[in-house]
Amino acid sequence: MPELPEVETTRRGIAPYIEKQIVDAIIIRQKQLRWPIPDEINPQLSGQSIDAIKRRGKYILLQTANGTAILHLGMSGSLRIVEPGLPPAKHDHVDICFSNNKVLRFTDPRRFGSLLWTQSDPYQHKLLSKLGPEPLTDDFTTNHLLLRSRGRSIAVKSFIMDSHIVVGVGNIYACESLFRAGIHPERAAGKISKARFDKLVVAIKAVLSEAIIQGGTTLKDFQQSDGKPGYFKQALAVYGRAEEPCLECGNAITVKTINGRSTFYCARCQR
DNA sequence: ATGCGGACCTGTTAGC
DNA sequence: TGCTAACAGGTCCGCA
Numbered sequence: 001m002p003e004l005p006e007v008e009t010t011r012r013g014i015a016p017y018i019e020k021q022i023v024d025a026i027i028i029r030q031k032q033l034r035w036p037i038p039d040e041i042n043p044q045l046s047g048q049s050i051d052a053i054k055r056r057g058k059y060i061l062l063q064t065a066n067g068t069a070i071l072h073l074g075m076s077g078s079l080r081i082v083e084p085g086l087p088p089a090k091h092d093h094v095d096i097c098f099s100n101n102k103v104l105r106f107t108d109p110r111r112f113g114s115l116l117w118t119q120s121d122p123y124q125h126k127l128l129s130k131l132g133p134e135p136l137t138d139d140f141t142t143n144h145l146l147l148r149s150r151g152r153s154i155a156v157k158s159f160i161m162d163s164h165i166v167v168g169v170g171n172i173y174a175c176e177s178l179f180r181a182g183i184h185p186e187r188a189a190g191k192i193s194k195a196r197f198d199k200l201v202v203a204i205k206a207v208l209s210e211a212i213i214q215g216g217t218t219l220k221d222f223q224q225s226d227g228k229p230g231y232f233k234q235a236l237a238v239y240g241r242a243e244e245p246c247l248e249c250g251n252a253i254t255v256k257t258i259n260g261r262s263t264f265y266c267a268r269c270q271r
Numbered sequence: 272a273t274g275c276g277g278a279c280c281t282g283t284t285a286g287c
Numbered sequence: 288t289g290c291t292a293a294c295a296g297g298t299c300c301g302c303a
Contacts, residue, residue, distance in 0.1 A: 110280045
């Protein structure tokens with residue numbers, strides 16, 4: 001479900017309710033997620049105040065004086081603020097209960113998400129330490145893409161979806177960004193010119209920031225933490241539009257599996 | 272080092 | 288209507 005805009009939308013949605021609030025209890029109904037939820041999260045997070053809610057790539061960080069909870073939504077995860085006493089549904093795996101009588105509820109049908117705990121610098125955690133730059137910061141540049149891509153034969157679409165190259169670009173926004181930049185998704189990353197990477201960097205930044213403004217993309221089940229859908233779906237130019245006319249040239253949109261992921265593009269506009 | 276396919280798990284949809 | 292197969296927004300890991 002979530003790419004960077006959905007995760008950022010979620011972060012912004014929950015932050016006002018839990019920032020500076022004290023954790024009363026953690027209720028774990030299903031600990032078998034992508035990795036097991038560590039047992040020590042309960043004694044170590046309980047009683048702590050949430051100092052800040054940060055995001056790094058698609059990870060949400062709940063920072064306390066005693067350590068940091070590292071949360072990932074996987075393919076199907078979501079976070080909502082609910083009232084205490086609301087009965088849990090089938091895939092409501094974790095509740096973090098706060099002293100202001102709000103509950104942060106983690107739901108994840110496919111269980112590809114994760115909830116981890118570290119007492120060290122979270123940015124040095126194994127899962128975070130090698131992540132690429134944040135796409136919406138000045139660290140994400142044409143030169144970075146050039147430097148990392150030379151000599152590589154990987155399809156440019158897979159390249160920009162690699163979180164060690166740049167974080168936050170998932171399947172939807174990879175397709176959309178390449179369309180805006182006019183780049184064929186299968187083109188070898190190592191052969192893309194500086195001028196074309198310039199366009200791609202601009203496109204990625206624009207697509208992601210527009211999607212955040214719209215509250216993310218609701219395809220099947222994504223909802224913001226207040227339960228509202230995201231509105232970016234109506235702005236998608238290629239994703240999910242196989243056989244429909246290209247918005248630029250009218251040519252039928254192509255769908256093709258690239259490295260195991262459905263890829264949508266205009267074979268006329270994207271070269 | 273790089274690229275690829277498999278793995279994790281459940282729900283929904285398309286097709287017969 | 289019902290069964291089955293394919294597919295779904297992520298990403299780590301092991302293999303060649």
